[in-house]
Amino acid sequence: MEEKLSTVAKSFTSSPIQELSHLAQRCSAINLAEGFPDFPAPAHIKTAAVSAINSDFNQYRHVQGLCDHLAIMAKKMHGLDVNPLTDIAICCGQTEAFAAAVFAIIDRGDEVVLFDPSYETYEGCITMAGGIPVFVALDPPHWTLDPNKLLQSVTRRTKAIVLNSPQNPTGKVFSKDELETIAGVCRTWNCLAITDEVYEHITFENEKHISLASFSGMQERTIITSSLSKTFSVTGWRVGWAIAPAFIASAIRNIHVKITDSAPAPFQEAALTALRSPSEYFESLRRDYESKRDYIVKLLAGIGFKIEFKPQGSIFLFAEIPESCLLSDVEYVKELIKQAGVVAVPGRGFFHTNLSMKKISQEDFSYQERYIRFAFCKSDTTLAAAAQKLGKLSDATGRLKLHHSDT
Amino acid sequence: MSTVSTEKDTVSTLSDSIQKTPRPLQVAKRLEKFKTTIFTQMSNLAIKHGAINLGQGFPNFDGPEFVKEAAIQAIKDGKNQYARGYGVQELNNAIAERFKKDTGLAVDPEKEVTVTSGCTEAIAATILGLINPGDEVILFAPFYDSYEATLSMAGANVKCVTLRPPNFAVPINELKSAISKNTRAVLINTPHNPTGKMFTREEMNAIASICIENDVLVFTDEVYDKLAFEMDHISMASLPGMFERTVTMNSLGKTFSLTGWKIGWAIAPPHLTWGVRQAHAFLTFATSTPMQWATSVALRAPDSYYEELKRDYMKKKAILVEGLEAVGFKVFPSSGTYFVVVDHTPFGLENDIAFCEYLIEKVGVVAIPTSVFYLNPEDGKNLVRFTFCKDEETLKAAVKRMKEKLMRK
Numbered sequence: 146m147e148e149k150l151s152t153v154a155k156s157f158t159s160s161p162i163q164e165l166s167h168l169a170q171r172c173s174a175i176n177l178a179e180g181f182p183d184f185p186a187p188a189h190i191k192t193a194a195v196s197a198i199n200s201d202f203n204q205y206r207h208v209q210g211l212c213d214h215l216a217i218m219a220k221k222m223h224g225l226d227v228n229p230l231t232d233i234a235i236c237c238g239q240t241e242a243f244a245a246a247v248f249a250i251i252d253r254g255d256e257v258v259l260f261d262p263s264y265e266t267y268e269g270c271i272t273m274a275g276g277i278p279v280f281v282a283l284d285p286p287h288w289t290l291d292p293n294k295l296l297q298s299v300t301r302r303t304k305a306i307v308l309n310s311p312q313n314p315t316g317k318v319f320s321k322d323e324l325e326t327i328a329g330v331c332r333t334w335n336c337l338a339i340t341d342e343v344y345e346h347i348t349f350e351n352e353k354h355i356s357l358a359s360f361s362g363m364q365e366r367t368i369i370t371s372s373l374s375k376t377f378s379v380t381g382w383r384v385g386w387a388i389a390p391a392f393i394a395s396a397i398r399n400i401h402v403k404i405t406d407s408a409p410a411p412f413q414e415a416a417l418t419a420l421r422s423p424s425e426y427f428e429s430l431r432r433d434y435e436s437k438r439d440y441i442v443k444l445l446a447g448i449g450f451k452i453e454f455k456p457q458g459s460i461f462l463f464a465e466i467p468e469s470c471l472l473s474d475v476e477y478v479k480e481l482i483k484q485a486g487v488v489a490v491p492g493r494g495f496f497h498t499n500l501s502m503k504k505i506s507q508e509d510f511s512y513q514e515r516y517i518r519f520a521f522c523k524s525d526t527t528l529a530a531a532a533q534k535l536g537k538l539s540d541a542t543g544r545l546k547l548h549h550s551d552t
Numbered sequence: 553m554s555t556v557s558t559e560k561d562t563v564s565t566l567s568d569s570i571q572k573t574p575r576p577l578q579v580a581k582r583l584e585k586f587k588t589t590i591f592t593q594m595s596n597l598a599i600k601h602g603a604i605n606l607g608q609g610f611p612n613f614d615g616p617e618f619v620k621e622a623a624i625q626a627i628k629d630g631k632n633q634y635a636r637g638y639g640v641q642e643l644n645n646a647i648a649e650r651f652k653k654d655t656g657l658a659v660d661p662e663k664e665v666t667v668t669s670g671c672t673e674a675i676a677a678t679i680l681g682l683i684n685p686g687d688e689v690i691l692f693a694p695f696y697d698s699y700e701a702t703l704s705m706a707g708a709n710v711k712c713v714t715l716r717p718p719n720f721a722v723p724i725n726e727l728k729s730a731i732s733k734n735t736r737a738v739l740i741n742t743p744h745n746p747t748g749k750m751f752t753r754e755e756m757n758a759i760a761s762i763c764i765e766n767d768v769l770v771f772t773d774e775v776y777d778k779l780a781f782e783m784d785h786i787s788m789a790s791l792p793g794m795f796e797r798t799v800t801m802n803s804l805g806k807t808f809s810l811t812g813w814k815i816g817w818a819i820a821p822p823h824l825t826w827g828v829r830q831a832h833a834f835l836t837f838a839t840s841t842p843m844q845w846a847t848s849v850a851l852r853a854p855d856s857y858y859e860e861l862k863r864d865y866m867k868k869k870a871i872l873v874e875g876l877e878a879v880g881f882k883v884f885p886s887s888g889t890y891f892v893v894v895d896h897t898p899f900g901l902e903n904d905i906a907f908c909e910y911l912i913e914k915v916g917v918v919a920i921p922t923s924v925f926y927l928n929p930e931d932g933k934n935l936v937r938f939t940f941c942k943d944e945e946t947l948k949a950a951v952k953r954m955k956e957k958l959m960r961k
Contacts, residue, residue, distance in 0.1 A: 151684045151706075151827060181633040191632070194842075195624045201614040204812045237669045237814065240837040248705060252580045253685075269834040273680060274580075275707070380634045381841030383669065383814075396579045403701045404676045405669040409840045410812025411623075 165478065169488035175531045177441075177519045178488045180313065180460055181380040184524040187426070190377055193418035197411035206410040211235055214420045215386060219369075222345075223359040231391040234398040235413060237405045239343050239372035239385035242397070244270050245404060246339050246368045246387050249396040251276040255304035260290070262463075262495035262516075264313045264341070276304070280497045285512050286453035286465070288315045290323045299330055305337040306330065308357055311344035314495045314518040315463045316438075316456020318352045328360035331367075337393075338363065342371040343385075346427050348458035349435045358388075365390050368397070373412075375460065375522075376430065377419045382412040434460060437521040437528060444532050445519065449544040460522035463492065466515050467544065473514045480547040481517075486534045492516030582705050590697070590924045594908065598918040603911075604950040606872075607918035609745070609891065611941045615810035616850075616857070623813075623846035635841040638829050639667030639817070646848040647817050651800075654777070655790040663822045666829050667839045671775045671803035671816035674828070676702050677835055678771050678799045678818055681827035683708050687736035690727070694925030694932060696745050696773070709734070712927045717884050717895070717935070720749040724758045731762060737769040740788060743776040746922055746937040747893050748886025750783050760791045769824070770798045775816075778807040778858055781866055782887035789819070796821050799828065804847045806890075807861070809941075813843045865890055868940040868947055875951030876938065879959045890941040893922060895934050899958065903933040911936075915957040917950045 169176050176183075185191075209229070216229040227233065236242040243266070251257065253275030259267055261280040268278045281298045284291055306327060310319040319327075331338050338357055345354045358367040372385030385408070387397045438456055446452050449467035456462050466477050474491035482488045496513040521528065540546040594607045605612075614620075638644070644661035652658055659665060668674040675698060683689060685707025691699055693714045703710050713726050727738075738759065742751040751759075763770055770788050777785040789798040803816035818828050873892060876883050882895035901907040904921035911917050923932035940947060 151680070151682055151687075179634070183633075185630050186632045191627050194627050198620050198623055202812070203615055203620070203810045204610045205608075206812050237673075237836045237840075238838075241669070241835060244835050248580065248582065250580055252582070253707075266834055266837065269830075273831065273834055275685075379632045381632045381838065383836065383838070383840045393579060400705075403698045403705070404673055404835055405814060406672045406698075407670075407812055407814060409669075409814050409843060412840065 165482070165488055165490065168479075169482055172482050172486065174482045174486045174488040175527060175534065176488050177521070177523065177531060178490045180375075180520045180522060182378045182522045182524075183527055184378065186378045187419075187422075189422070190379065190415055190419045194382075194411050194415035197414035202411050202414045204410060205407045206413060207235070207407070208410075208413040208417065210417050211386075211413055211420070214417060215388065218420065219356075219388060222354075223356040225356070225358055225364055225388075227388055228391065232388055232394045234387045234389075234394050234401055235408050236385050236387060236397075236401045237383040237408045238374065239341060239370045240266065241383075241401060241405060241408075242370040242372070242385045242387040243267070243339065243341060245397045245400040246370060246389070246393075247271055247274045247276065248400050249393060250337055250339075250368075251304055254302065256300060256302045258295070258298055258303055258306040258336075259497075260308070260312075261497055262288075262314055262492065262513075263307075263497070264309060265494055267307050267309075267341075268497060271307075277302075278497070279303070282508075282510075283315070283317070288312075288317045288454060290319070290326060292326045295326065295330055299334050299336070303334060303336050305339055307339050307341070309341040310357075311348060311354060311456075311458025313344070313459055314461050314490070314492065314516075315454065316459045316461050317454070318348055318354065318457040321355060324355060324357055324360060328357060328363050332362045336366070338367045340367060340369050342369060343375050344459040345371060346376045346430060347434050347460060348431065349438060349456065352457045354458065368393060373416055373419055376427075377422075378522075379412075379419075382409065382415075384408050384412045384416050434522070437523070437525070438462065440525075440528055440532075441519060441521040444528075444535065448535055448539055450517075460520055462519045462521060463516050464519060465512075466517065469544075470547075472547075474517055475514075477547075478517060484547055485538050485545070487531050489520075490518040492518055582707075590920060594912070594918055594920060597909070597912050601912050601916060603916045603918050604946060604953065605918045606938045606940070606942065606947075606950055607908075607920045609939050609941060610805075610811040611809045612946060613809060613943050615808045616853075618853075619808055619810065619846050619850040622849035623842050626842035626845035631841050631845055633841065634838045635667075635844055637833055637838050639665060639839065640841065640844040640848065642848040643667055643815075643844045643851075646851040647819070650851045651819055654785075655787045657787075657790055657795060659819055660822075664819055664825055666818045666820075666825055666832060667844060668816045668818060668832055669836045669839050670805065670814040671773060671801050672698055673814075673832070673836060674801040674803070674816045674818040675699065675771070675773060676705075677828045677832040678801065678820075679703055679706050679708070680835070681829070681831035682769065682799070682824060683736055686734070688732060688734040689736060690730050690738045691927075692722070692740065692744075693927060694746055694922050694935075695739070696741060697924055699739055700927070708736070710927065711735075714926070714931055715744075715747065715749065717893075719885070720744070720747045722751065722755040722759065724755070724762075727759065728762060731766050731768065735766060735768050737771055738763060739771045739773070741773040743774075743780055743785065743888025745776065745889055746891050746920070746925055747884065748889045748891050750780060750785065750887040752783070753786055756786050756788060756791060760788065760794050763797065764793050768797070770794065772798060772800050774800060774802045775806050776889040777802065778861060779865055779890055780888040781862065781869070782885075785888065797824075799824055804843075804850060807858075808850050813846075814840060815843050815847045865940070868942070868944060871944060871947045871951065872938060872940040875947075875954065879951070879954045891937050891939050893935045893937050896936050897934050904936050908936055911958070916953050
């Protein structure tokens with residue numbers, strides 16, 4: 146009966162992130178793999194959700210106030226004029242907003258440019274819609290965008306560019322110059338852009354998240370997607386949104402209605418409270434995550450990881466395996482789980498660079514098996530416990546020594 | 553899957569790009585079927601005229617306290633992060649238990665149950681995960697509008713077999729002629745929206761043999777299974793030889809009057825479940841965590857909950873049907889769901905949309921024109937759908953308005 150699966154479904158493999166989570170659970174490992182917090186969600190938001198359920202906000206709903214507030218925030222953060230009646234679609238998480246956006250604009254054969262490494266879901270979505278993902282490799286160790294690489298990847302068939310900033314897995318925040326380069330390409334080639342800005346409120350030091358839509362000529366061709374999940378530590382509530390020019394937002398809304406019909410009603414109501422959080426909330430969010438970032442950078446550098454690029458945003462650190470260690474990323478993570486009781490994600494699943502590019506450029510892509518992604522959206526207790534477990538396996542110089550011939 | 557088209561230029565210069573003529577920005581071609589739904593249009597008109605809404609299919613009363621409490625408790629207990637993609641284990645178990653109770657079938661909650669954002673997403677994931685572009689899928693008209701739209705998103709060819717009044721019986725010979733070697737699946741909604749028809753055992757057996765003979769899958773939407781009034785609900789999966797080729801879909805919303813929570817599920821053998829899960833992973837990735845916990849509590853409700861649910865709905869149905877008949881509609885028998893379809897032609901309007909607009913503007917009541925549920929809108933022009941998932945006062949008020957302003961003298 147396997148032939149009953151669609152061609153698209155047959156090409157998908159199960160999520161390596163989820164599989165490792167299962168192994169970690171079996172070994173009771175500390176989970177620094179999956180990107181969700183293990184600390185409680187903010188009390189004022191939970192209270193709002195409870196109140197919504199008790200006030201009978203439990204049927205199919207469209208909460209216009211939520212759109213109104215998102216429009217206010219878009220103006221405040223990025224200077225964008227967004228019409229809350231026509232330009233916003235509320236969806237079940239950024240995942241669904243992105244899926245609906247892709248289905249709204251991608252026809253069979255359309256090419257979509259993505260930056261490598263990238264979150265694994267974008268490609269699957271694009272493929273499901275019949276689009277062709279085209280990957281542009283960012284250059285390690287700082288994951289910089291080479292404009293020539295981008296130009297070489299854009300063709301007449303390029304319908305859209307996908308931009309995730311702050312970025313999963315690297316923690317990169319695209320610079321103003323890089324954003325201007327991308328905007329220039331979109332304008333010249335008349336492409337659309339879909340952005341994933343879920344980490345928009347998690348940036349460090351002086352980094353400020355700038356939306357691609359705020360660049361000249363971009364608002365009319367950009368679909369912004371984001372959600373409550375990472376900003377408010379409620380990844381399980383499934384409230385996200387797409388902001389786009391009216392004709393695209395309308396298409397996204399119509400598709401969303403066919404995919405899920407409505408985002409969970411009580412949580413849309415609670416989102417109103419969340420988005421009205423005072424500026425102190427966002428400041429302390431940033432401060433807390435920055436100190437967690439610093440903690441994990443120090444911890445991992447201390448045990449021998451190469452961290453040439455400190456995350457500028459997001460909840461992830463992309464660390465390079467110590468040079469002296471000959472294990473691949475997958476092997477290293479397996480040992481980390483079994484021996485150190487800590488789980489992270491092998492980086493190779495985030496790399497997709499086209500084989501054709503590999504052959505032509507003769508660049509060395511072996512770095513793609515040398516990175517491991519750590520999530521630091523965990524409580525201080527968890528991070529300290531991870532430090533302790535890793536510490537136990539360190540040798541005299543403080544370097545992590547796994548019981549596998551790695552010298 | 554990251555392949556690049558062979559015709560692509562691997563090196564292009566800036567001058568090439570400037571010479572290219574920009575084409576107008578376009579939305580995807582698949583969106584021809586995705587206009588604003590008739591429900592939204594009617595609801596907007598209803599608000600404008602202060603009409604009583606018997607159109608959109610959600611209750612104006614709330615769900616049971618014990619389920620709401622369970623959700624609240626889950627939020628307070630910190631169950632607010634990503635659930636396992638295919639469902640919180642407690643819920644998968646509860647779904648399997650309920651399914652066993654309802655059908656006698658034992659399913660593996662880990663391998664054969666997938667939780668989705670409502671049955672709407674179960675349908676989308678099933679179609680996108682199991683249907684290839686060019687595959688034929690057979691629908692029974694009239695059909696819920698998301699089926700056709702999602703099928704067109706998957707690039708399927710939709711074929712229709714029409715159920716006709718007064719009994720909306722399945723024309724088996726038409727189904728047999730519709731099947732071809734390209735037919736991948738048949739989609740069945742029972743109890744049926746909008747007609748309230750429930751597929752009989754004879755009909756289900758006949759459809760089953762055709763599907764087995766032609767190696768066709770069956771996707772069933774059973775969200776109204778607990779609103780079965782005139783006969784027992786039958787799950788296709790429970791018929792001999794059918795479990796291995798059936799995806800059974802259901803949800804929390806209609807049974808527990810919590811349509812806004814978006815908890816649904818698909819039950820299917822492992823090889824079909826795998827396809828559903830792949831698509832689901834890219835559509836929404838995970839489903840609302842606290843609501844899943846609450847649903848696991850809901851599904852373990854005692855029999856008395858379901859009996860009371862049926863009793864309440866039968867009372868409401870009686871109020872509406874008696875009223876509609878008294879006013880002069882030809883009311884067709886509805887065995888299940890909280891819908892009833894009627895023939896509006898005694899009132900002299902030219903079609904269903906014109907009648908519904910008249911009903912809102914001149915009488916102050918909303919019904920849904922059924923033409924939108926057919927591939928060929930002409931087939932529905934005599935029929936409109938009323939719902940009785942409203943409290944008794946609302947139903948009585950609607951009937952009163954129709955008696956005063958619509959009744960044929």
